[in-house]
Amino acid sequence: MDKSKLQLYFIAGTTNLGDRNLLDVLQAALKGGITAFQLREKGEGALQGDALKTLAEQCKQLCNEYKVPFIVNDDVDLAIAVDADGVHIGQEDGDIAEVRKKIGSDKILGVSTHSVTDAMTASDAGANYVGVGPLFETASKENAGTPVGPELVRQVVNVLPGLPMVGIGGITERKAGRVIREGASGVAVISAIAHAKDVEQAARAMKGVITLASTGVEM
Numbered sequence: 001m002d003k004s005k006l007q008l009y010f011i012a013g014t015t016n017l018g019d020r021n022l023l024d025v026l027q028a029a030l031k032g033g034i035t036a037f038q039l040r041e042k043g044e045g046a047l048q049g050d051a052l053k054t055l056a057e058q059c060k061q062l063c064n065e066y067k068v069p070f071i072v073n074d075d076v077d078l079a080i081a082v083d084a085d086g087v088h089i090g091q092e093d094g095d096i097a098e099v100r101k102k103i104g105s106d107k108i109l110g111v112s113t114h115s116v117t118d119a120m121t122a123s124d125a126g127a128n129y130v131g132v133g134p135l136f137e138t139a140s141k142e143n144a145g146t147p148v149g150p151e152l153v154r155q156v157v158n159v160l161p162g163l164p165m166v167g168i169g170g171i172t173e174r175k176a177g178r179v180i181r182e183g184a185s186g187v188a189v190i191s192a193i194a195h196a197k198d199v200e201q202a203a204r205a206m207k208g209v210i211t212l213a214s215t216g217v218e219m
């Protein structure tokens, strides 16, 4: 896949947003320059069934307008039903090769990984990219586990230099540069954008940090 699409990967679901409307937040984030979006509808009060499908279709439409890939978390059937650009699965969400078979070779397949071994397995099974984390403490994922630290990004890059990869977990505007300098293609975030006072501005600022760090400028 095109690694540049992973530069600023925004993840959200309705349960991350309190009173905010997901489509409003997504639109602001798109205006601010996010390069990929994942719908991750999880936890208490998560939408299901037709309501979730409708939301997914609306997110896809919005992402299409900005030419940003729309990825669905976990729910392979939903991703297929709405013709999403891809699926992202965790270590417990089924067999990676089976998911690849189900979605076909043209769709993006992302896998959450927590070690070099996980990343090698995901790559062998047909993942287009991996998420590596949690790099730092995060309140956005239940049972996220002990932070692995940004050093794991460098270790994965050393072993799998061609594999597109995003760092995830507790990444803020201040920490994003470090993650890129360790060799990540980009950063994946929930709270740094979803909880920002000004979503568009937060996305734009983070994109700026990433662009500068990618060209080797220290921030």
Ligand code: 3NM
Pocket (backbone or CB within 6 Å): 011, 112, 113, 131, 132, 133, 134, 135, 137, 138, 139, 140, 141, 144, 168, 169, 170, 171, 188, 189, 190, 191, 192
């Ligand atoms: N996956 P925030 S950490 C969805 O380590 C997710 O695989 C993680 O949210 C992993 O940017 C995480 O608010 C939460 O920390 C990321």
